[in-house]
Amino acid sequence: MNIEKLKSAHKLLCEYKYELGKIKKGYTNRTLYINLGDNEVKEKPVTQLMKDKFIGGKGFGLWYLWNAVTSETKWNDPENEIVIATGPLGGITQYPGAGKSLVVSLSPLTDMPIDSNVGGYFGPLLKFSGFDALELQGKSDKDVIVFIDGNKGIVRIEEAPLEAVDSHVLGEQLTEMFAESEEDKRNISVVSAGTAAEHSFLGLLNFTFYDVRRKAARLKQAGRGGIGTVFRDKGIKALVVRFAGVKGNLNNPADQGTLNRTGIKFHKQMHDLDDKQNRMRQVGTANIIEVMDQYDLLPTHNYKFGSHKDTYRISSKVFKEKITQGMADGCWYGCSMSCAKAVDNFILRTGPYKGQKVIVDGPEYENAAGLGSNIGIFDPDVVLELNFYCDTYAIDTISFGTMTAFIMECYENGILNKERTGGLELNFGNADAALELIHRIARGEGFGKIAGLGVKRMKELFIKEYNADPGFINDIGMEQKGLEFSEYMPKESLAQQGGYGLTNKGPQHDEAWLIFMDMVNNQIPTFENKAEALHYFPMFRTWFGLNGLCKLPWNDITPSNNKYTDEPAKIPEHVQNYVDIFNAVTGCSIDKNELITQSERVYNFQRIFNIRMGKGKRINDRIPYRAMGPVTVEEYESRQERYDGQLKELLGYNPTGKDTEEKLKVMRKYREDQYEKLTDAVYKRRGWTIDGVPTLEKLKELGMDLPEVVEVVKKHI
Amino acid sequence: MKVLGKKPELCIQCHACESICSKTWFKEDNALKSCIRISEDEKGGAVIISCTQCGECIDICPVEAIKRDKNGIVRIDKSICVGCFMCVGYCPELAMFMHEDYLEPFKCIACGQCAKSCPTGAIFITQENA
Amino acid sequence: MIHVNGKEFQWEEGMTVAEMLRRKTYTYHKIVVKINDVVIPNEEFETTVIHDGDDVKAIHLLAGG
Numbered sequence: 001m002n003i004e005k006l007k008s009a010h011k012l013l014c015e016y017k018y019e020l021g022k023i024k025k026g027y028t029n030r031t032l033y034i035n036l037g038d039n040e041v042k043e044k045p046v047t048q049l050m051k052d053k054f055i056g057g058k059g060f061g062l063w064y065l066w067n068a069v070t071s072e073t074k075w076n077d078p079e080n081e082i083v084i085a086t087g088p089l090g091g092i093t094q095y096p097g098a099g100k101s102l103v104v105s106l107s108p109l110t111d112m113p114i115d116s117n118v119g120g121y122f123g124p125l126l127k128f129s130g131f132d133a134l135e136l137q138g139k140s141d142k143d144v145i146v147f148i149d150g151n152k153g154i155v156r157i158e159e160a161p162l163e164a165v166d167s168h169v170l171g172e173q174l175t176e177m178f179a180e181s182e183e184d185k186r187n188i189s190v191v192s193a194g195t196a197a198e199h200s201f202l203g204l205l206n207f208t209f210y211d212v213r214r215k216a217a218r219l220k221q222a223g224r225g226g227i228g229t230v231f232r233d234k235g236i237k238a239l240v241v242r243f244a245g246v247k248g249n250l251n252n253p254a255d256q257g258t259l260n261r262t263g264i265k266f267h268k269q270m271h272d273l274d275d276k277q278n279r280m281r282q283v284g285t286a287n288i289i290e291v292m293d294q295y296d297l298l299p300t301h302n303y304k305f306g307s308h309k310d311t312y313r314i315s316s317k318v319f320k321e322k323i324t325q326g327m328a329d330g331c332w333y334g335c336s337m338s339c340a341k342a343v344d345n346f347i348l349r350t351g352p353y354k355g356q357k358v359i360v361d362g363p364e365y366e367n368a369a370g371l372g373s374n375i376g377i378f379d380p381d382v383v384l385e386l387n388f389y390c391d392t393y394a395i396d397t398i399s400f401g402t403m404t405a406f407i408m409e410c411y412e413n414g415i416l417n418k419e420r421t422g423g424l425e426l427n428f429g430n431a432d433a434a435l436e437l438i439h440r441i442a443r444g445e446g447f448g449k450i451a452g453l454g455v456k457r458m459k460e461l462f463i464k465e466y467n468a469d470p471g472f473i474n475d476i477g478m479e480q481k482g483l484e485f486s487e488y489m490p491k492e493s494l495a496q497q498g499g500y501g502l503t504n505k506g507p508q509h510d511e512a513w514l515i516f517m518d519m520v521n522n523q524i525p526t527f528e529n530k531a532e533a534l535h536y537f538p539m540f541r542t543w544f545g546l547n548g549l550c551k552l553p554w555n556d557i558t559p560s561n562n563k564y565t566d567e568p569a570k571i572p573e574h575v576q577n578y579v580d581i582f583n584a585v586t587g588c589s590i591d592k593n594e595l596i597t598q599s600e601r602v603y604n605f606q607r608i609f610n611i612r613m614g615k616g617k618r619i620n621d622r623i624p625y626r627a628m629g630p631v632t633v634e635e636y637e638s639r640q641e642r643y644d645g646q647l648k649e650l651l652g653y654n655p656t657g658k659d660t661e662e663k664l665k666v667m668r669k670y671r672e673d674q675y676e677k678l679t680d681a682v683y684k685r686r687g688w689t690i691d692g693v694p695t696l697e698k699l700k701e702l703g704m705d706l707p708e709v710v711e712v713v714k715k716h717i
Numbered sequence: 718m719k720v721l722g723k724k725p726e727l728c729i730q731c732h733a734c735e736s737i738c739s740k741t742w743f744k745e746d747n748a749l750k751s752c753i754r755i756s757e758d759e760k761g762g763a764v765i766i767s768c769t770q771c772g773e774c775i776d777i778c779p780v781e782a783i784k785r786d787k788n789g790i791v792r793i794d795k796s797i798c799v800g801c802f803m804c805v806g807y808c809p810e811l812a813m814f815m816h817e818d819y820l821e822p823f824k825c826i827a828c829g830q831c832a833k834s835c836p837t838g839a840i841f842i843t844q845e846n847a
Numbered sequence: 848m849i850h851v852n853g854k855e856f857q858w859e860e861g862m863t864v865a866e867m868l869r870r871k872t873y874t875y876h877k878i879v880v881k882i883n884d885v886v887i888p889n890e891e892f893e894t895t896v897i898h899d900g901d902d903v904k905a906i907h908l909l910a911g912g
Binding site for chain 1: 910
Binding site: 265 | 780799815
């Protein structure tokens with residue numbers, strides 16, 4: 001459909017003009033509020049409280065959301081907001097991974113706040129247009145596009161009935177429509193969802209960046225939590241920002257020289273070491289697929305197993321051949337880590353776009369594991385096709401993978417059958433069925449509608465409607481707090497069980513990834529060691545979400561002398577880089593300890609926000625047993641030697657002559673008890689009560705004892 | 718393609734080239750604003766760093782601000798450059814430079830001013846196949 | 848008897864670092880090995896012998912997700 005035709009069907013609902021401003025040391029000092037119900041558009045100042053306590057990014061998102069909702073608000077109430085924000089470091093061009101946006105909303109999956117971290121150009125261009133954050137509230141009954149022209153100072157809300165909904169089409173249409181020339185296309189970024197977000201709770205948001213060499217809009221995802229579902233529910237078809245004139249000093253940093261030098265030091269490190277280390281520039285995060293398999297940690301068949309004889313077919317070597325090499329693949333300027341790999345000229349073999357040659361943005365590690373081994377698929381082209389459709393339909397690949405793995409195990413155990421699945425034979429490894437399932441989710445058709453509910457609601461449904469054994473279903477459904485687990489095996493690492501289970505948003509590894517440190521290196525043997533790691537790493541990693549940063553440059557490349565430092569796992573040189581660039585931009589003088597305190601404030605605030613929404617306590621931090629240990633005889637016997645050895649060594653229990661059912665019980669009791677002890681130790685280290693509530697002392701210590709926060713806490717201690 | 722050739726064994730480290738370069742391009746006598754840099758190795762021998770026009774930076778640039786001109790010389794289009802300095806980090810010769818006074822990096826474009834100023838012929842404009 | 852990453856491991860006379868890594872199936876390429884707190888360079892894995900009673904660390908530098 002031609003662009004002129006699409007544009008002519010637009011109806012202007014509101015135009016808002018604003019004064020262009022200047023960024024001062026990383027902050028525009030204002031945010032943009034839009035209500036889609038009554039088309040109210042207004043500017044709000046960034047307060048000193050916001051900067052002191054919340055810094056930016058998800059901090060601003062959580063603060064705005066707290067003030068927008070009540071404890072009764074549901075994800076699809078008009079009061080729910082979608083807040084998009086970078087942070088004070090957002091948009092710098094010198095240091096890698098500085099273009100991230102944090103998107104915050106009440107999640108349809110978890111019914112509490114979720115924060116999702118996404119690349120692409122939208123956040124920085126929004127900031128350069130004048131706004132530290134964009135707040136979207138209310139609901140439009142017609143599909144609208146919000147357009148922000150950051151050079152002219154205009155915001156427009158327009159009805160847009162004819163444009164596509166799926167992102168690979170819509171992203172191109174709107175880049176073409178709003179760019180003033182071919183050269184201007186890199187000044188446009190589009191935020192959009194897809195048809196699956198209209199029919200499922202798993203909807204994600206796509207953020208584009210224009211790839212000047214491929215001459216195409218690339219897609220990065222705010223994947224977790226179903227924020228795309230909220231987006232479509234609000235009647236938003238897309239957000240578009242245009243800003244021309246990106247330069248390295250737009251943040252008006254206090255110390256440009258330090259910023260430049262730190263960036264160059266990092267680029268040089270990537271140049272010298274990436275090929276010998278993780279090969280991020282060649283294969284991105286897919287570099288660890290075969291490593292996870294070698295160490296029995298690649299989730300296989302719904303996390304039953306950790307490896308498979310066919311993993312070599314979806315290893316990084318295979319994907320390297322499909323990914324176009326030598327491209328500048330950073331998802332914001334200055335990212336020398338360049339991990340946003342793509343497969344070009346991929347011909348789709350199924351679905352509404354069958355036969356089209358497309359760009360597949362990926363595969364990231366999560367996709368190779370979630371759309372591959374976890375559902376028994378070892379055909380790289382199927383992984384790529386599922387990856388593509390997840391992106392364009394706007395389905396979180398992690399949730400899709402974990403959810404489909406759950407469905408397949410239910411199918412193989414007779415809880416689902418062909419009648420219930422509408423004819424789909426959802427055995428592990430059935431690629432055709434998995435592909436057809438994704439199309440039915442997008443159409444909201446039959447079993448697709450059920451799958452689109454996510455694991456938590458499906459568990460309830462299967463127990464109620466299909467007489468599934470609640471014990472078994474709750475053991476194998478890998479979700480917690482309503483969010484599906486991401487694609488790592490926590491079964492053999494108590495620290496990672498905590499890394500998944502004792503999180504704010506749900507079992508997403510952005511807080512902590514401790515599997516090797518714990519399981520293989522055995523560097524955190526005691527409960528106190530683990531608790532210390534489950535304090536430091538979540539607090540450190542939260543910081544990226546306050547500043548609009550990507551975590552990967554922190555530890556996906558290691559300086560050569562790192563092994564000689566006191567705490568190599570923390571990558572001290574890179575921690576210092578972050579301190580240096582924060583101070584260089586903002587003019588502050590934080591050190592590495594203050595960095596942690598900044599995160600602790602927001603982290604505790606988020607925990608209390610969860611509590612306010614009726615979740616957020618110890619009972620919600622429980623995890624399904626499949627995340628802790630072997631559920632079935634088959635699982636136990638697949639690792640019999642290891643498990644028998646553990647029973648002997650750790651419990652003084654003699655496994656000889658005992659049947660597997662008996663050993664399963666003994667192992668389970670031990671592991672569940674271990675998790676409780678870990679939970680006690682972690683809560684203590686975090687300054688929380690035994691029920692997981694931040695104490696008043698802790699809040700006072702952090703300076704986070706805001707009256708509305710204290711009011712919630714007082715009800716629960 | 719005409720590039721800047723080097724014979725470090727002839728260099729007497731007088732730094733006249735650095736002076737003339739920075740004065741020509743940045744109106745300042747400042748070695749840190751020169752596109753040619755003279756230093757010394759462990760044995761006391763001169764080291765001359767300047768762009769060889771290899772072009773490795775071209776594919777590094779996220780905005781295609783770096784291109785060869787009609788003479789084959791690698792040029793930076795400052796109007797497109799976003800100041801990320803990945804080219805500085807990736808230059809195999811360490812001959813792409815950043816100075817905090819400027820948003821864009823700078824490099825030798827074989828203008829020949831330094832060659833004219835060199836007393837020993839250690840640097841010279843020479844014809845090379847692109 | 849030696850310790851590898853804090854756990855007892857069967858040792859025999861002449862076991863090299865490379866041999867230990869093979870037996871543990873530690874195949875990852877970014878491993879830092881220390882014997883009694885001294886870093887052993889990668890080039891010396893095949894030739895460095897582990898002695899009885901040694902405390903060996905084989906730290907995998909895997910960032911993960």
